[in-house]
Amino acid sequence: xxxxxxxxxxxxxxxxxxxxxxxxxxxxxxxxxxxxxxxxxxxxxxxxxxxxxxxxxxxxxxxxxxxxxxxxxxxxxxxxxxxxxxxxxxxxxxxxxxxxxxxxxxxxxxxxxxxxxxxxxxxxxxxxxxxxxxxxxxxxxxxxxxxxxxxxxxxxxxxxxxxxxxxxxxxxxxxxxxxxxxxxxxxxxxxxxxxxxxxxxxxxxxx
Amino acid sequence: xxxxxxxxxxxxxxxxxxxxxxxxxxxxxxxxxxxxxxxxxxxxxxxxxxxxxxxxxxxxxxxxxxxxxxxxxxxxxxxxxxxxxxxxxxxxxxxxxxxxxxxxxxxxxxxxxxxxxxxxxxxxxxxxxxxxxxxxxxxxxxxxxxxxxxxxxxxxxxxxxxxxxxxxxxxxxxxxxxxxxxxxxxxxxxxxxxxxxxxxxxxxxxxxxxxxxxxxxxxxxxxxxxxxxxxxxxxxxxxxxxxxxxxxxxxxxxxxxxxxxxxxxxxxxxxxxxxxxxxxxxxxxxxxxxxxxxxxxxxxxxxxxxxxxxxxxxxxxxxxxxxxxxxxxxxxxxxxxxxxxxxx
Numbered sequence: 001x002x003x004x005x006x007x008x009x010x011x012x013x014x015x016x017x018x019x020x021x022x023x024x025x026x027x028x029x030x031x032x033x034x035x036x037x038x039x040x041x042x043x044x045x046x047x048x049x050x051x052x053x054x055x056x057x058x059x060x061x062x063x064x065x066x067x068x069x070x071x072x073x074x075x076x077x078x079x080x081x082x083x084x085x086x087x088x089x090x091x092x093x094x095x096x097x098x099x100x101x102x103x104x105x106x107x108x109x110x111x112x113x114x115x116x117x118x119x120x121x122x123x124x125x126x127x128x129x130x131x132x133x134x135x136x137x138x139x140x141x142x143x144x145x146x147x148x149x150x151x152x153x154x155x156x157x158x159x160x161x162x163x164x165x166x167x168x169x170x171x172x173x174x175x176x177x178x179x180x181x182x183x184x185x186x187x188x189x190x191x192x193x194x195x196x197x198x199x200x201x202x203x204x205x206x207x
Numbered sequence: 208x209x210x211x212x213x214x215x216x217x218x219x220x221x222x223x224x225x226x227x228x229x230x231x232x233x234x235x236x237x238x239x240x241x242x243x244x245x246x247x248x249x250x251x252x253x254x255x256x257x258x259x260x261x262x263x264x265x266x267x268x269x270x271x272x273x274x275x276x277x278x279x280x281x282x283x284x285x286x287x288x289x290x291x292x293x294x295x296x297x298x299x300x301x302x303x304x305x306x307x308x309x310x311x312x313x314x315x316x317x318x319x320x321x322x323x324x325x326x327x328x329x330x331x332x333x334x335x336x337x338x339x340x341x342x343x344x345x346x347x348x349x350x351x352x353x354x355x356x357x358x359x360x361x362x363x364x365x366x367x368x369x370x371x372x373x374x375x376x377x378x379x380x381x382x383x384x385x386x387x388x389x390x391x392x393x394x395x396x397x398x399x400x401x402x403x404x405x406x407x408x409x410x411x412x413x414x415x416x417x418x419x420x421x422x423x424x425x426x427x428x429x430x431x432x433x434x435x436x437x438x439x440x441x442x443x444x445x446x447x448x449x450x451x452x453x454x455x456x457x458x459x460x461x462x463x464x465x466x467x468x469x470x471x472x473x474x475x476x477x478x479x480x481x482x483x484x485x486x487x488x489x490x491x492x493x494x495x496x497x498x499x500x501x502x503x504x505x506x507x508x509x510x511x512x513x514x515x516x517x518x519x520x521x522x523x524x525x526x527x528x529x530x531x532x533x534x535x536x537x538x539x540x541x542x543x544x545x546x547x548x549x550x551x
Contacts, residue, residue, distance in 0.1 A: 074464045074471075079453045093467055107416065128447050130455045145338070148439065152447050154454055163454055164446065169434025171446045175426045182422045195418045202415065 033133040033153040033160040040070035041120040048115040063108040072161035073101045080180040099196045110203035117142045244357045251360040270404045284328040291320045291327025296382045300342035304350045345375025349436035366428040
């Protein structure tokens with residue numbers, strides 16, 4: 001059974017899937033900042049719902065798609081190393097962005113590994129002075145205190161992307177920037193990459 | 208063994224655990240943030256390591272035994288008991304900060320849990336909509352406009368600040384009923400063990416996820432304290448303002464990032480395409496095609512790994528060369544020529 005035969009046999013299905021994909025790409029470009037956040041949150045809950053049945057790899061695949069389509073990973077990786085970005089070679093920048101992205105996916109897959117009825121709810125949004133948007137949401141945990149999640153959004157081309165997440169007043173971007181710039185200045189680029197790789201391996205082994 | 212009580216650590220940890228993962232501190236009144244002051248970093252790091260040692264070899268084993276022998280329900284009761292006693296301090300600071308309405312509610316919370324909740328063992332108040340608030344004298348100082356001052360790590364007590372944390376903790380100890388239970392040392396020991404036990408999840412999270420646990424703890428502590436002082440008002444906007452210059456950078460930088468992203472996406476797409484071709488060959492039941500596709504994928508992955516290793520190797524060589532240059536003052540060829548000319 002050749003690939004060509006499969007295509008001929010199911011060509012209408014392929015065309016349908018393709019048109020849906022094209023539509024979804026166009027739709028993604030028209031998504032508001034709020035839509036981008038809620039889609040990301042829904043996908044996160046979906047990965048959590050899979051829990052141990054999905055396993056680390058299964059959750060990783062789901063959150064990778066969710067994060068890639070909602071976060072501006074290159075920009076975040078650039079901000080967390082601060083002024084030292086300018087001192088890195090192009091190959092180092094590529095390596096940093098790659099490992100940083102993997103670490104984000106691994107972290108989500110590791111820590112969002114179970115579901116106990118949690119939900120996200122939209123609260124409000126506000127515009128910033130230079131055209132950014134902050135989307136305020138609540139993470140509701142049954143029989144527990146809510147956690148405030150604020151998403152800092154920036155336009156990237158035609159779509160909105162998450163630049164920072166602030167959980168109960170603690171800024172992820174600011175915290176990471178302090179950590180990464182500290183490690184870079186104290187131990188250097190190799191050590192930073194080494195530490196990131198250690199964490200990636202650790203997260204995948206423990207889950 | 209931390210200036211933050213177990214509940215505060217728990218809330219911080221919970222926020223991070225659900226976030227996975229999380230610059231600066233500001234003045235409560237202006238919401239304008241300033242850089243974290245850590246002039247005693249070397250000393251702080253030494254104390255941090257000392258505290259870690261105490262925690263690893265003394266606190267953690269004790270907590271492990273406590274968690275093993277104490278049923279969950281009893282642990283929850285013990286936690287509720289100390290949280291309820293802490294409400295005396297919460298109400299005092301509500302009033303000192305002028306939060307009269309909140310102070311009334313917190314007084315009601317304390318009264319309900321002390322009576323209907325059997326000396327605070329059961330948190331009845333939460334079922335009538337009275338949530339637990341976190342207030343301490345360090346926050347009150349912040350609300351009054353006293354700056355945090357330099358960051359400090361105190362032996363046995365952990366993260367603090369010179370102008371808010373140290374005086375705040377002193378007044379908090381004096382306003383906590385547990386401090387006066389000198390005739391009942393067991394109560395004080397239980398209070399410390401309970402606080403450490405409640406912080407377990409968060410401390411474990413920091414250990415596992417932080418690239419640099421000291422910096423992570425410092426930043427999380429300073430941001431969290433600021434959040435408490437401002438009651439979370441304007442935190443997101445202030446954070447955006449602080450990072451604005453970097454978020455909305457020069458157009459040339461955005462172009463550079465887009466180009467970098469495109470190159471990385473090409474690598475990802477190439478790997479994905481190779482995976483798809485493997486799957487297609489498997490679907491076609493063509494073993495030779497499967498082998499060929501797997502070989503290509505292996506080569507691609509090796510190339511990717513080699514590229515990464517080459518960068519690391521190059522950096523190591525550059526670092527070694529720099530170290531040698533520093534150790535051996537090698538005369539440049541020009542200097543050598545001059546030396547030869549001068550020599551008889």
